[in-house]
Amino acid sequence: MKFPQLKSMAIAPVALLSGALPAFAQEAVPDKGDTAFMMLATILVLLMIIPGLALFYGGLMRAKNMLSVLMQCTMIAAVMMIVWVVYGYSFAFGGSTSAFFGGFGKLFLAGVTPDSTAATFTDGVVIPEFVFICFQMTFAAITPALIVGAFAERIKFSAVMLFSILWVTFVYFPVAHMVWDGAGLIFNMGALDFAGGTVVHINAGVAGLVGCIMVGKREGYGRDMLAPHSMTLTLVGAAMLWIGWFGFNAGSNLEANGGAALAMINTFTATAGAIVGWSAIEAIMRGKASMLGAASGMIAGLVAVTPAAGSVGPVGAIILGLIASVICYYFVAVIKIRFGYDDSADVFGIHGIGGIVGAIGTGIFTSGSLGGIGGADFSIGGQTWIQIQAVLITIIWCGVVSAILFKVTDLVVGLRPSKEDEQMGLDLASHGEAAYHS
Amino acid sequence: MKFISAIIKPHKLDEVREALTSIGVHGLTATEVKGYGRQKGHTEIYRGAEYLVSFLPKIKIEIAVASELADQAVEAITNSARTGQIGDGKIFVFSLEQAVRIRTGETGPDAL
Numbered sequence: 001m002k003f004p005q006l007k008s009m010a011i012a013p014v015a016l017l018s019g020a021l022p023a024f025a026q027e028a029v030p031d032k033g034d035t036a037f038m039m040l041a042t043i044l045v046l047l048m049i050i051p052g053l054a055l056f057y058g059g060l061m062r063a064k065n066m067l068s069v070l071m072q073c074t075m076i077a078a079v080m081m082i083v084w085v086v087y088g089y090s091f092a093f094g095g096s097t098s099a100f101f102g103g104f105g106k107l108f109l110a111g112v113t114p115d116s117t118a119a120t121f122t123d124g125v126v127i128p129e130f131v132f133i134c135f136q137m138t139f140a141a142i143t144p145a146l147i148v149g150a151f152a153e154r155i156k157f158s159a160v161m162l163f164s165i166l167w168v169t170f171v172y173f174p175v176a177h178m179v180w181d182g183a184g185l186i187f188n189m190g191a192l193d194f195a196g197g198t199v200v201h202i203n204a205g206v207a208g209l210v211g212c213i214m215v216g217k218r219e220g221y222g223r224d225m226l227a228p229h230s231m232t233l234t235l236v237g238a239a240m241l242w243i244g245w246f247g248f249n250a251g252s253n254l255e256a257n258g259g260a261a262l263a264m265i266n267t268f269t270a271t272a273g274a275i276v277g278w279s280a281i282e283a284i285m286r287g288k289a290s291m292l293g294a295a296s297g298m299i300a301g302l303v304a305v306t307p308a309a310g311s312v313g314p315v316g317a318i319i320l321g322l323i324a325s326v327i328c329y330y331f332v333a334v335i336k337i338r339f340g341y342d343d344s345a346d347v348f349g350i351h352g353i354g355g356i357v358g359a360i361g362t363g364i365f366t367s368g369s370l371g372g373i374g375g376a377d378f379s380i381g382g383q384t385w386i387q388i389q390a391v392l393i394t395i396i397w398c399g400v401v402s403a404i405l406f407k408v409t410d411l412v413v414g415l416r417p418s419k420e421d422e423q424m425g426l427d428l429a430s431h432g433e434a435a436y437h438s
Numbered sequence: 439m440k441f442i443s444a445i446i447k448p449h450k451l452d453e454v455r456e457a458l459t460s461i462g463v464h465g466l467t468a469t470e471v472k473g474y475g476r477q478k479g480h481t482e483i484y485r486g487a488e489y490l491v492s493f494l495p496k497i498k499i500e501i502a503v504a505s506e507l508a509d510q511a512v513e514a515i516t517n518s519a520r521t522g523q524i525g526d527g528k529i530f531v532f533s534l535e536q537a538v539r540i541r542t543g544e545t546g547p548d549a550l
């Protein structure tokens with residue numbers, strides 16, 4: 001694959017311009033192999049949310065809050081699927097020429113039929129638009145679910161749901177449009193974000209940081225034992241995330257070909273490098289490598305390779321994973337403690353920071369001299385500067401709008417449960433049930 | 439009759455049970471407990487968050503024996519539960535006023 005194709009690559013998610021390219025859309029017939037591949041990739045991303053992410057986060061919480069996290073992830077996924085077909089898809093990919101907003105053209109998926117197609121990265125190759133809609137739907141569903149880990153164990157269920165709907169409307173859909181749509185601001189800057197490092201992970205990480213500060217610390221933070229109740233389930237969930245991530249990354253290629261294969265091998269090697277990196281730094285810093293550290297490294301590596309999966313080489317991906325682990329470790333083990341924000345599941349420390357490292361690293365490791373697919377005209381400095389600008393735009397947009405939305409949510413339904421409810425645990429307080437009976 | 443309550447290291451339970459059985463103590467109640475004495479706890483670290491765990495898991499065994507068997511039982515527990523490391527536990531001996539076997543109604547040493 002030559003570098004110039006990168007641009008069209010990033011266009012792909014956009015390109016479902018079946019509306020914009022009518023002749024094209026009518027002529028091309030989806031390949032059955034691509035279609036089947038994308039259907040499977042879509043289901044793998046669903047697996048990432050439930051049970052993957054739900055168990056990963058749930059295990060990190062105390063037993064009395066287990067079900068609240070499982071329920072938040074499940075309900076967010078369900079509500080976002082509905083929001084996506086009602087207006088989300090249109091707001092992100094509705095075909096408008098705005099740099100920030102997809103428009104109202106595809107509300108309720110207006111005009112989409114089984115014969116509608118979405119373009120891929122290869123001219124003349126299309127997939128059914130419904131498959132593209134479903135694939136992107138799972139991305140919109142997982143991103144707000146990622147955020148809840150930051151303020152888990154201390155937020156009202158109603159607040160989670162209201163915030164999530166507001167957040168996808170005013171942060172996720174605009175940023176997805178900016179990054180992936182052909183008319184989008186960040187897309188037209190030439191930023192590389194293969195599978196959603198900015199849209200999904202930096203977005204979720206920054207919203208998580210804002211959220212955990214605005215919601216406040218858990219009762220007993222720094223005094224009580226707040227240790228994970230089931231590291232077993234945390235590893236089960238993390239491993240499911242890894243498996244599902246092949247759908248997330250390889251599926252972002254939209255076609256079952258060499259590009260998907262590159263994303264696949266990078267999703268192996270970056271993650272492996274990051275697991276080794278996190279475990280090594282723990283062994284050096286505290287004498288023991290922990291299972292939670294390995295699981296954390298796994299996620300940090302997956303996050304970091306997300307924007308890079310389609311353009312870096314397999315060996316560059318190992319280095320990227322290692323670097324991401326070391327920096328994420330520093331944020332969760334040192335910076336978080338020093339500043340005293342209570343990011344329960346390290347959404348910022350791992351998704352936010354890992355996403356930033358990945359986005360910037362993409363500008364470096366895409367270079368052909370470092371094993372990436374960048375051609376002779378690829379400039380590390382130039383591309384990295386574009387990547388940094390994309391990161392900054394995302395951080396500012398997401399940070400400011402998220403803060404406003406948390407405030408609005410607080411005014412409408414209130415963010416925090418009562419101290420008594422928090423003490424009792426959200427499983428009983430919010431849902432009237434308990435995860436475990438002894 | 440004497441009532442003996444002993445706090446021991448969890449992995450010593452089987453050895454203690456065998457030692458007591460060999461001197462004729464047929465019956466024992468074991469409970470998983472947490473506590474602390476001279477042995478310090480340990481630190482657990484989860485992504486940089488350190489927790490000092492001062493309550494350590496132990497096993498509490500309880501037996502009731504005839505008075506003349508009490509010293510032997512204490513010795514059996516001491517020998518079988520000892521590792522020589524701090525945290526081996528403690529044994530407490532009480533006078534026991536009465537014992538009743540619920541099924542038959544037998545009382546006193548006959549009920550043990």
